[in-house]
Amino acid sequence: MRATILPCALAALLLAVPGGALAQDMLIEGGPIYTGVPGAPVAEMVIVEDGRITYVGPRRGQGPIVPLGWQVIDLKGAALFPGFTDGHAHLDGIGAREMTLNLEGSASVAEAMARLEAWAVAHPEGPIIGRGWIETHWPEGRFLTAADLDAAAPGRFVMLSRADGHAAVVSTPVLALSGIDAETVAPAGGEILKGPDGQPTGLLVDAAMGLLRAPEGYSDSPAAPREVYRAGFAVYARYGWTGIHFMSAPWGDVPLLEAMAEAGEAPIRVYNSVTPDGAAALFASGPRSVADGRVVTxxxxxxxxxxxxxxxxxxxxxxxxxxxxxxxxxxxxxxxxxxxxxxxxxxxxxxxxxxxxxxxxxxxxxxxxxxxxxxxxxxxxxxxxxxxxxxxxxxxxxxxxxxxxxxxxxxxxxxxxxxxxxxxxxxxxxxxxxxxxxxxxxxxxxxxxxxxxxxxxxxxxxxxxxxxxxxxxxxxxxxxxxxxxxxxxxxxxxxxxxxxxxxxxxxxxxxxGTIEVGKRADFTAFDIDLMTAPEAELPNAKAVLTIVDGEVVYRAEEATSRP
Incomplete structure (x- = not known):
């Protein structure tokens, strides 16, 4: 594939567009434009019509006359790239993280438990669900235990997943409700950690988490599924992602995601890889796609x-x-x-x-x-x-x-x-x-x-x-x-x-995947030029513009560039 450059045809192309152009028709300029095509020069201008790229190349003269109704986007020095897609993420978990106890970044057992204690005070009723702890850099050098949770939130139903999602620590009330004790044997593919006294510590790994039971009326969703997905979509559009490969997408949620896409509530693309319980049904139906490919399963x-x-x-x-x-x-x-x-x-x-x-x-x-x-x-x-x-x-x-x-x-x-x-x-x-x-x-x-x-x-x-x-x-x-x-x-x-x-x-x-004529207009712009900035500055880059199918789904309030 190669970038298509059409400088001679640009003026004719613009003059041919009728005055009633769609709102998503746009011209983007004002910063380096990386097409993603090997060997292609950095472009200066992109034109989008009806959600598709119709021109990518150099800026001509003082710039073309833009038809009435078009958007003109000045990058103000920001760098534009093909839309970034997260090739492996969990959209439901991303949304839930916004609504539950987030232990990400906890520097110690003590800090994690301080966060739990504060959450328990602020949310005095119901189970406490959280995620994000990881012990590998903690000074205590150990996993969390039920005793830790019991001290921070006495008597509460608490389940805190490790960052990788492959282990969880639960409070003593959860162990009791689940019938997990010194005699419990872990299922194949799982492990129940036990202390020197033979009693479970509260940490369960992989398949052993399937033994956990919840109180009557409990739901592990912090809100209605639609709200969870809305939160996930908002976070990811703000980060600059134009798409997500949703791994372990719950089969039962696929119709909801499709309905959200049809209703215009899915600002970024979703490529579903469903949970095994949906395999037989998906095999029977074959590939699914809605909303012009916004959600594909x-x-x-x-x-x-x-x-x-x-x-x-x-x-x-x-x-x-x-x-x-x-x-x-x-x-x-x-x-x-x-x-x-x-x-x-x-x-x-x-x-x-x-x-x-x-x-x-x-x-x-x-x-x-x-x-x-x-x-x-x-x-x-x-x-x-x-x-x-x-x-x-x-x-x-x-x-x-x-x-x-x-x-x-x-x-x-x-x-x-x-x-x-x-x-x-x-x-x-x-x-x-x-x-x-x-x-x-x-x-x-x-x-x-x-x-x-x-x-x-x-x-x-x-x-x-x-x-x-x-x-x-x-x-x-x-x-x-x-x-x-x-x-x-x-x-x-x-x-x-x-x-x-x-x-x-x-x-x-x-x-x-690339910025080329004929492709869909998915773009991500960052305030730092990822291709030239010093390596140490790269993690500080912020998305200033996220565009999907020629529609701006996120724009930073102040899209300023950095030198």
Whole structure:
């Protein structure tokens, strides 16, 4: 693909537009415009008509005469990019984070419990639900316990999910209501942590969370689902995202999201990968799309293992800092392969969560088995299935071949690497870091690497994700010894990870992902030029303009540029 430059035809194009042009017709100028097309020059002007790009190129003379009714957007030095898409996030969790106890950034057990205590005072009735704590950098050096929660919120029903969503700590009333005691055996794929006295500490990992019971009348939604999604949409439009690949989208919420899109309440694009309970129904219906592609549902999300931080990621060898475990597989070959085969026959994409090296290798082998069992002639998509592994976080280098040969899209989250660098070496040991967060190695092999955030596990800020991809350092600039700096990527690659490659992974690269004539007018503008600014400044970039289908869905109150 290449940028289309039409300087000679520009005047004629503008004069031909009737005076009654749609409100979404616009001209954008006043800052660098990065098309995302390799080798293309930085453009100076973009013209949009009826939601599509009709011109991208240099500014002519003093500027064209703009037809009546058009919007003229002056970037004021801000940098414009193809619309950024979060290739892996949880829209419901993003909205819920705005409405529940948020423990993100807690610096210690003491601080987390101070927040809980304050929340309990401000919300004296009902259960307390929260998320976002992570113990790996706490001075106490331990997980939260039921005793911590009981002291901060005596007698209350409290459930606080770890940041990765693969573990939760609950209060004693929850343990009692759920019937979890010293004799309780964790289900396959789960773990109940117990103290020296054999009693549960209150922390449950992965499948063990399924044992939890709630009081009568309790709902884990902090508000009506529509309000939760509205909150998520508002946050993401403000961050500059024009689209989200909604992983583990509840099958029951798909009609609501579609209705919101039809009603004009979905300001950004949603690509749904639904929970396994919706797989059979989606296979029967086939891909779904509403509101001119604003909400598309054509994938199912499966889980192979847990997370690294809670030691649920499935490894071939034991954890270096806990030799008694190799992690937790969440499904077996016998469970996975029939679902994969059914997906192939129905034209539905598969996205499978796999973090540990054993989890990734298992999924790749199961993919290969299903692809061999269902020939291309029996698949609506033929050879073009575009299956994904979500996270692909810890790989054995010899397993890179699966991503090339099958092929498999690697859907990865750069911010995980700059958070995990503080504990992953202890979990894995040095040797296994060779295949950890290996963006550059996979890209060099021609693998499509989709960038995402996994919000609300991470903040969900595109500037932080872009920085993480190119710097491979935490937000203080720390990288640590032997954190494989060569796995960082260049800025054009990082741009593709959040624009063109998510478009490809959702089968929409012909209309999204770059700024080219004929494509949909999805743009993100930042007050910092991500392609030229010093590396350390990148996380501070703020979106000043978010445009979807030629409609401004977010504009900063004061869109000023930085030198």
């Amino acid at each position: 054509r994938a199912v999300k499966m889980y192979a293992d847990g997370a690294l931080g809670s030691r649920g990621a499935a490894l071939f060898a034991p954890y270096s800092d806990r030799p008694d475990t190799t992690g937790l597989m969440q499904m077996t070959r016998e469970e996975a392969v029939p679902v994969y085969e059914a997906a192939l026959r129905s034209g539905i994409q598969v996205a499978t969560h796999a973090i540990g090296d054993r989890g990734n290798a298992s999924v790749a082998e199961w993919y290969a088995e299903a692809l061999e069992a269902v020939p291309a002639s029996e698949r609506p998509n033929g050879e073009d299935v575009r299956w994904r592994i979500e996270h692909a976080q810890i790989l054995r280098p010899e397993d890179y071949r699966w991503f090339v040969d099958l092929p498999i899209i690697a859907s990865m989250q750069p911010s995980h690497a700059i958070g995990d660098l503080h504990f992953a070496p202890a979990r894995l040991g040095d040797a296994r870091l060779d295949g950890a967060y290996a963006w550059h190695s996979l890209v060099d092999l021609g693998v499509i690497v989709v960038g995402g955030s996994d919000a609300p596990v991470e903040r969900g800020d595109p500037a932080i994700e872009f920085y993480a991809a190119v710097a491979r350092r935490d937000l203080s600039g720390f990288q640590g010894p032997d954190w494989r700096p060569d796995e960082a990527v260049d800025r054009m690659t990082a741009l593709h990870m959040f624009t063109l490659w998510p478009a490809y992974a959702s089968f929409r690269e012909e209309e999204l």
